[in-house]
Amino acid sequence: MRKEELRAIAGRIDHTNLRPDVVLSGIERLCAEAVEYGFYSVCVAPAYIRKAAVFLSGSDVKVTTVVGFPLGFTLASVKVYESLEAMMCGADEIDVVMNISRAKEGDWGYVEKELNSIVLATGDLVRKLIIETGYLNDAEIATASEAAVAGGADFVKTSTGFGPRGASLGDIGLIKDTVGGRVSIKAAGGIRDLGTVREFIDAGADRIGTSSGAEIMREAAGGTGPHS
Structure with a gap:
């Protein structure tokens, strides 16, 4: 593959480690x-934002973290607090899990209002709304995507990687057809090889969340590189 x-x-890759047993190394x-x-x-748990920022000092790599993760049913006020703390700790982007229960009830006004409260509190931070598509039917995926746009998200993100x-x-x-370029799209969950990355990019994903980034790049380089 060409350089x-x-x-x-x-x-396009958010290199991710959100394992509950991850250690500093x-x-x-x-x-x-x-x-x-x-x-x-890199996408890391909130507890590791500051450390990641130090490790990445002097590079162009940004720090992403998660909010309301992975189930999404924490109080809106808690999500706002988490988002503010993430920003203060040095995060550049936050991936926020929507309240899936409220979405399944059809309370889309709540989903939109919760997201907007985070957007208003966090200034220039990039916000992605995780809609957890595995719990939703097609109509709900489309409505969740519209709620992400209306609430002020920068991205719709498919999954936490911890869902069904x-x-x-x-x-x-479906998300691409719904948002029509008004926001970007992040695909995540189960993306582990180069072929799958290409398929998702071709389908319309602007960003890829994966814990297999290094393996994918080694595959893309034909198995060569300092870690092979």
């Missing part, structure tokens, strides 16, 4: 891989 294509793919390795391969960001399933190409197509 230009490698860089283009790497620049794992976060350090995640950040080192992100710098080495030129990933867009990860992203599907059908999800991306």
Whole structure:
């Protein structure tokens, strides 16, 4: 694969480690891989934002974290507090889990208002709304995507990686048709190889969340590189 294509793919990846048993050395390795391969960001738990920012100091790699993760049913006021703390700790982007229970009840006004309260509190922070498509039917995916736009999100994100399933190409197509370029799209959950990354990008994903970023880049480079 040409270096230009490698860089283009790497620049769409949020290199992720949200395992509950991750230790500091794992976060350090995640950040080192992100710098080495030129990933867009690392996605880490809130407890590791400050450490990740230190490890990434002097690089172009951004720090992403999660809010209301992974179930989404914390109070809106708590999500606002989490978001503010994330920003103060050095996060550049937050991936916020919507209140799935309220969505399943059809209370889309709540979903939109909760997101908007986070948007109003966090200034220039990039906000992604995780709609957890595995719990939703097609009509709900479309409505959740509209709520993300109305609430002021910068991205619609498919999945936490902790739900019943990860992203599907059908999800991306439906979200793309719904948002029509008004916000960006992040695919996440179960994306572990180069072919799948390409399929999701071709389907309309602007960003890819994966814990397999380094493996994907080594595959793209034909198995060569300092870690092979």
